Amino acid sequence: MQAYYKFEPDNRLCVYRISGAVTAKGLLNLFRSARDDAGWAEEMRFLTVLENASLAHMDTHAINELMIGMQDE
Numbered sequence: 001m002q003a004y005y006k007f008e009p010d011n012r013l014c015v016y017r018i019s020g021a022v023t024a025k026g027l028l029n030l031f032r033s034a035r036d037d038a039g040w041a042e043e044m045r046f047l048t049v050l051e052n053a054s055l056a057h058m059d060t061h062a063i064n065e066l067m068i069g070m071q072d073e
Contacts, residue, residue, distance in 0.1 A: 001018065001019075001020045001021055001022050001023055001026040001027075002018070002019050002020045003016065003017065003018040003019070003026065003027075003030045004016075004017055004030075005017070005030065005033070005034045005037075007034075007037070007039040007040070007044070009039070009041070012041070012043055012044050012045055013044060013045050013046075013047055014034055014040070014044045014045070014046055014047070015047045015048075015049065016031075016034070016046065016047070016048045016049065017049045017051065018030070018048065018049070018051070018053050019050070019051045019052045019053050020052070020053065021053075021054050021056065021057050022050075022053050022054060022055050022057065022058060023057050023058070023062065024058065024062040024063065024065045024066035024069070025065075027066055028065075028066065028069045028070070028073075031070065031073065032073065035073065
């Protein structure tokens with residue numbers, strides 16, 4: 001999975017760009033990195049852009065892990 005995020009403070013937006021084989025662990029790490037970044041603000045909204053991304057590795061167990069992980073954050 002290749003991913004990065006970029007803040008658009010004027011729009012109160014965090015843009016995630018993701019490609020490759022998407023995994024729950026990779027997504028959680030990406031979201032945590034953005035939240036730990038000095039540019040993060042709680043009022044930010046999210047925009048996720050998937051480009052040539054494969055969700056083939058996201059079975060029901062992985063999706064459940066992602067949902068629980070995001071809820072915990």
